[in-house]
Amino acid sequence: MPEQPEHGAAPRPHVVQPRTVDPRVTDVVLALAMALVVAVVIAADTDTVRRTGTGAYLFAAGFGALVLLRRKVPRTVVVVTVLGVFAYYILELSPIGMALPAVAALYSAAEMRHTGWAIGGGLVLIAVSTYYRTVGNTPEEYLAPYDLVTNVALVAAAVALGVAVRLSREARGHEARAAGQRLQAERLRIARDLHDVVGHNLSVIALHSGVAAEAVGRNDDAARRALEHVREATSGTLRELRSTVRVLRGPVGTAPGTASQETTAHGTAASDAAEPDAASHDAAAPKAPAPTGLAGIDALARSARAAGLAVDVAVDVPAGALDGAIDAAAYRITQESLTNVLRHAAATRVTVSARVTGGRLALRVADDGRGAGPDLEPGSGISGMRERVALLGGGLTAADAPDGGFVVTADLPLRLEE
Structure with a gap:
């Protein structure tokens, strides 16, 4: 029974795979065509001076077999x-031409x-043919x-066609x-974005869920505030996932963000219908x-x-100084760094700074936690940050600070190279 699409899901695009011909079939057809053409030329010769016997047709078959x-x-x-x-003549x-x-x-x-061998072989045939036409004692000298x-045209056409097919x-x-490569790059981009956004929001959800669990029955206001943070983080995660799913469900070859309005509308309606609770929350408090x-x-x-984390922010970057990709990368690096602090650092304070120095963006996220120790093995988060920065022509370091804690520094260009 064929698989049925999910209710409200966008139909999968039908991709027509190009048909390819077996190379052996091509070779056989080309060989038969070569033998047949030479045989027809032999049969068309009415001159009784030359011999048109079985030997000539065997040569025709041999020329085809070589193909x-x-x-x-x-x-x-x-x-x-x-x-x-040469042996044939x-x-x-019966004359069949030198190049044919x-x-x-x-x-x-x-x-x-x-190509060099093809040109060399053609030149040898043309030179020998021209020589014997002009100095040989043959009645066909006037045809030189x-x-x-004819020979030059045939050789040039054969070599040119071969080069064109290869190119x-x-x-x-x-x-x-x-x-x-573009598909792989897009997959990596989506993976990094999902890791950054979902990982950050799930860390926030886990922390505030713990706060809410401890505050229930003791401090209902604190529990409600914690649950409100959980709801906001959950809604943000759902929005990100919906956006990613719409991109992945879009027609093949469609760039992200360029899907048709019809696909986007159906995708949004399907997501909202599948998640009524989230939809009602979003409707009640649209953000x-x-x-x-x-x-x-x-x-x-x-x-x-x-x-519960004390965060100091110092951003000194003029408006419009950064390209969009650089600006987004700085945000994602900060997001991932804060996520790691919440998950692993056991820190009480973190400092985020961004400034333009020497024509480049210097981004730094430092915490006062326990650090990673000498045996740091970068996970997918730090590896993703390094990949993102390297693609933009920058560099990133992540290591323990000399006076304790952990520091992530990124050096990025202000503008992408044209």
Whole structure:
């Protein structure tokens, strides 16, 4: 029974996979075409001076059979084909042109990244053909100019087509690799954002849930305030998850934030229908999302203070001095650092500072906790921060402070390079 989509879920886009032809089939078709073309030229010859017997058709079959080896030994195929053409004319068989029997071999060498061999083989054939047309004692000497133009055209077309096919294939491969890299980068970005946002909010929820549990029956006002913080953190987490799910459910190839209004509306309706409690809370107390930049650090500080942590904030960065990506990265680094303080540091105070110095942004988050010790093994949070900063052309350190506590420092450019 086919899997049914969830109620209200956006339909999965139907991706049509491109059909690929088995290379062996291509080689067989090309070999048959080569043999057939040469055989037709032989059969069309009405001159009885040359011999048009079984030997000529065996050569035609041989030229075609060589094409079957074009992928394994393309250079050998060129050499053997050129020698085969010479042998054919030494035996005084029906004329088939010098370049025509070698067209498939020259094309294959150029397609397999042996363009020099293809050009060399073609030049040898043209030179030998022109020489014997002009100095040989043959009745076809008057055809030398026509023969030269024909051979040059055939060789040039075969080599050019082979190079064009190879470049097209390489371009498709490069595009596929680039698409894979973009997909991987987007997955890492989503993973980092989910870790930062959900991890921070769950830490706040855990702390305030503990406060509420201890205050119930003793201080109902404190319990209500703690539960209010839990509700706000939960709503923020749900909003972030909904936004991420809408991106992941969007049509393939659609950039984040560019999904159609119809998809967004259906996705929001489905999420709200699936979570009536959260929806009713959001309707009762609608709040705009906190800014994800240095302007949002005060909101992070208020959340940490509500959890019992003293937070000092000193931000001295002129408005508009940072690119959006740098501003968002500074926010995420601060968010993750405060999350780690709440989870692991057992600290009472943390200081967040951001300032512009030497044309770069210097961000520092320091606490007075117990530190990480000499055997610090960075988890996904610190690793994610380092990845985020490195992608923007900056550097990040996270280590114990000399006088105790733990310090995270980030050095970021103010603007991304064009």
